[in-house]
Structures are given as C-alpha cells and as structure tokens.
Amino acid sequence: MTHNFRPVFVFALLSLLAAPLIAEESFTLTIKDHQYQPAELQVPAKQKFKLVVKNEDATPEEFESKPLKREKIVKGGSQIIMNLGPLEPGTYEFVGEFHEDTAKGTLIAR
Amino acid sequence: MFATAIIVFREVLEAALIISIVMAASRGARHRGAWVWGGVVAGLLLSCLVALFAGNLAEALEGAGQELFNAAILLVAVVMLGWHNIWMQQHGREIAQEMSQVGREVVSGSRPLHALALVVGLAVLREGSELVLFLFGLASAEDGGASAMLFGGGLGLLLGASVGFILYFGLARIPMHYFFRVTGWMILFLAAGLASQAAAFLVQADWLPPVGRTVWDTSAILPEDGLLGQLLHALVGYVAQPDGIQLIFYAFTFLVIGGLMRGLGQASRVTPPPSR
Numbered sequence: 464m465t466h467n468f469r470p471v472f473v474f475a476l477l478s479l480l481a482a483p484l485i486a487e488e489s490f491t492l493t494i495k496d497h498q499y500q501p502a503e504l505q506v507p508a509k510q511k512f513k514l515v516v517k518n519e520d521a522t523p524e525e526f527e528s529k530p531l532k533r534e535k536i537v538k539g540g541s542q543i544i545m546n547l548g549p550l551e552p553g554t555y556e557f558v559g560e561f562h563e564d565t566a567k568g569t570l571i572a573r
Numbered sequence: 574m575f576a577t578a579i580i581v582f583r584e585v586l587e588a589a590l591i592i593s594i595v596m597a598a599s600r601g602a603r604h605r606g607a608w609v610w611g612g613v614v615a616g617l618l619l620s621c622l623v624a625l626f627a628g629n630l631a632e633a634l635e636g637a638g639q640e641l642f643n644a645a646i647l648l649v650a651v652v653m654l655g656w657h658n659i660w661m662q663q664h665g666r667e668i669a670q671e672m673s674q675v676g677r678e679v680v681s682g683s684r685p686l687h688a689l690a691l692v693v694g695l696a697v698l699r700e701g702s703e704l705v706l707f708l709f710g711l712a713s714a715e716d717g718g719a720s721a722m723l724f725g726g727g728l729g730l731l732l733g734a735s736v737g738f739i740l741y742f743g744l745a746r747i748p749m750h751y752f753f754r755v756t757g758w759m760i761l762f763l764a765a766g767l768a769s770q771a772a773a774f775l776v777q778a779d780w781l782p783p784v785g786r787t788v789w790d791t792s793a794i795l796p797e798d799g800l801l802g803q804l805l806h807a808l809v810g811y812v813a814q815p816d817g818i819q820l821i822f823y824a825f826t827f828l829v830i831g832g833l834m835r836g837l838g839q840a841s842r843v844t845p846p847p848s849r
Contacts, residue, residue: 513636522710525703529797530814532773535639536703539710541628544636546779551786561580561707 489513494524494537497562508552508572517542524566528557531570548572574725580707581729583798584700587807588616589737591696594763595689597744598657598756601672602684612690616697623702624709637778643699644778647771650695653688654764655830658757660685662834665753673749736804757834759808765827766810772822773812784817 490512493500497520506512516526518537526543527534531550537543550572559566592609599605623630623642630638661668664684712722747755775781792813796802805811810823 521713523706525707529792532814532816533777536627536631536706538628538631538706541631543631543639546637546777561710563576 487511487513489515491515491517492526492568494518494520494559494566496520497522497524497559497565499557499559499566499568502568503571504568505571505573506548506550509549511546511548514545514547514570515542516545523561525560526557527560528555528570530555531557533557534560574721574728577711577721577725578728578732581704581726582732583729583803584704584707585730585733586736586803588693588696588700589733590740590804590807591763592693593737593741593744594756594759595693596741598661598753598760599684599686599689600745600752600756601668602686605686605689608686608690609693612693613697615690616694617701619694619698620701620705623698624705627702627706634778637780640774640778641780644771644774644780646695646699647767647774650692651764651768651771651826653692654760654767655826655833657685657688657692658760658764658830659833659837661753661757662837665757669749669753761827761830761834762809764830765823766806766808768826769810769812769815769819769823772819773816776816776818781818784821786816787814788817788820790814 488507488510490504490506492504492514494516506514516535516537518524518539518541521539523536523538525534525536526545531547533545533547535543535545550570552573553571555570555572557568557570592613596605596609599609627639630642632638634641661684668684708722708726711725712719744752744756744759772781776783790813795805795811795813797806797811797813802811802813812819
C-alpha cells in the first residue's frame with residue numbers, strides 16, 4: 464500500500480523542482496547597431512524573471528544598469544541571461560557601457 | 574576616442590588603487606616589486622585567457638558563471654587581504670622600527686608577499702578581461718578602430734595609473750610611525766568593500782537573497798559612476814544603492830578582520846618588547 468504513494472510523491476517532488484522554472488517568465492532585449500530593441504521593456508513587478516540580452520552586433524557590449532545593479536559583458540554575436548527581480552514597480556534605466564550615447568533603454572516594472 | 578579613454582580609465586582605476594595600496598603596505602619588503610608586478614603581469618595574461626572564453630563563462634552554471642567567477646575572485650582577495658593584515662598586526666611594529674633605524678630595504682623577508690601578489694593579480698584579472706574584450710572589439714570592428722584603441726586605451730591607462738601614483742606617493746609621505754597603521758586601515762576598508770561587491774554578485778547569481786533591496790539611495794547626491802563616487806567605491810566600498818546583504822557582508826568582514834587584528838595586537842602587547 465505504501466509504495467503506491469511513491470509515484471505520486473516523486474511527481475510532487477518533480478513538480479516542486481519544475482515550479483520555479485515554469486513560473487519565471489523570460490524577456491529578451493536585442494542589441495543591434497549599438498541600440499537596444501525594444502528601448503522600453505515592460506516586465507512584471509514583484510516577481511522574479513529572466514532577462515536575456517542578445518548582441519547581434521559584431522562588437523562586444525556591456526549591459527549596465529546602476530538601479531538594477533548589473534554590469535555584464537555580452538560578446539559580439541552571443542547572449543547572456545540574467546536573473547532579475549522581484550522589482551518594485553517603477554522604471555529602471557540601462558545602457559550599453561561601450562556605446563553609451565546610442566545604447567540606452569528603460570525597464571518598466573508594473 | 575575620449576569615450577574610449579573614459580571607459581578604460583574606469584576599468585583601470587580600481588585595479589590601480591588596489592596596486593598602490595598593496596605597494597604601500599608592502600613597503601620595505603625585499604623583492605616586493607617583483608611580486609607585485611609579477612601579479613600584474615599574471616593578471617593581464619589570465620585576463621586574455623578569460624576574455625577568450627568569456628562566452629563559455631557567461632553561459633556556464635545556468636548563465637551565472639560570470640557572476641560566480643567574480644564573486645569567487647573577490648572572496649579570495651578578501652581572505653588574502655585579511656591574512657596580510659593580521660600578519661602585519663603581529664609584525665608591523667618591528668618592521669617599522671627596523672625601517673626607521675636601519676634604512677629602507679633591510680627587512681625580514683618572510684612577509685606574506687604572495688598573498689598581496691595574488692590580490693593584485695585578481696584585481697587586474699577582474700577588470701582586465703572586460704578591458705581586453707572592449708579594446709579588441711573596438712580594434713577589429715570600426716574604421717580607424719586600432720588607432721582609437723591605442724590612443725584612447727593609452728590615455729585611459731595613463732590617467733588611471735596617475736591616480737594610483739598620486740595615492741602611492743601621498744601614502745609614502747606618512748611618517749613611518751603611523752605608516753603601517755594607515756595602510757592596515759586602508760586594507761581593512763578595501764577588504765570590506767570587496768566583500769560587499771562579492772555579495773552583490775552572489776545576489777545576481779541568485780545564490781543569496783538581497784535581504785532588502787536598495788537600503789538607501791544616494792545616487793542623486795554622490796553617483797557611483799562619478800569620479801568621487803568611483804574613488805570611494807574602490808577605496809572604501811561605497812555603493813549608492815546597496816542591498817541589505819552587501820551591508821551584512823561589509824560589516825561582517827570589517828568586524829572579523831578588525832577583531833582578529835585587535836585580538837592579536839593585544840596578545841602581542843602582553844609580551845613586552847625587549848628593552849634597550
């Protein structure tokens with residue numbers, strides 16, 4: 464009788480492990496011609512999410528955001544993943560440190 | 574070109590300040606130049622290697638490879654600085670006496686210079702790999718990129734190094750009587766600041782909870798990317814918008830290293846020095 468519960472138990476454990484993976488949404492920023500696309504990205508407030516930054520330029524860029532406390536190199540033609548949040552509702556500016564005059568954008572958490 | 578110089582300056586500054594403090598703290602030790610500059614060169618070589626594998630590093634450990642790598646580097650540096658300070662607390666007084674009596678270079682060779690060389694190497698490595706990526710990207714991708722890289726890079730390096738030299742020669746003017754006490758305090762603040770940076774990386778990697786985001790926000794008064802903010806960031810670990818865990822790491826490091834220094838300092842005071 465007891466080991467009838469085992470599959471259920473295993474399933475429960477697996478779903479616990481899978482839960483954060485499913486729950487976390489993922490958002491993508493693309494760098495092209497030293498500009499972020501989109502320049503304004505809406506993300507949910509008060510929950511964790513993943514931010515993928517794809518660099519389609521040949522040159523490296525550094526994703527930098529003081530309010531988000533992130534500084535991370537993205538090599539040319541590659542991508543990085545960041546774990547962000549939970550954020551308070553508000554706007555969070557970011558730049559590409561290597562091309563600060565063109566690579567600018569805002570994350571809007573609501 | 575000036576934009577390049579500013580970026581290079583920013584990356585160089587922190588390492589330059591760490592090198593000057595370490596050079597000052599190892600004053601009077603034999604072969605310290607070889608150790609410290611050996612650390613710089615090793616850091617530069619490793620930077621190129623890390624830059625080469627930056628893509629793999631960024632994707633390692635579910636995208637947190639870069640953060641964990643930085644955190645590990647910082648924490649090793651903190652331990653080395655702590656060790657050096659505790660060692661100096663026990664031997665600093667003899668060294669200062671010996672130096673003011675006999676002259677400069679005649680000092681017992683057993684000082685933990687390898688720990689300081691490692692600190693320098695790690696400081697260079699952390700900033701260096703970003704710099705290498707940036708400069709090579711610049712050189713390969715844009716018209717006239719190579720000359721922009723050389724001039725901008727050279728200018729930024731020169732500026733960063735001069736701030737380091739100013740600090741070093743400023744420190745060198747401190748009377749021998751207080752000298753190692755001052756460098757000891759500077760290293761203590763430096764270690765605490767590096768520990769709080771490590772905490773920030775561990776939060777970014779999702780290994781630690783932030784324990785309260787943005788405990789205070791002084792970015793409007795003293796922005797961290799301004800010159801003064803950057804200097805304070807490098808020297809005492811100033812952060813404009815700290816997480817709670819950063820403050821915890823800062824205080825913990827400060828108290829543990831400071832406490833050990835104090836405890837050992839008092840212990841060595843109990844045995845009176847040989848009277849002359």
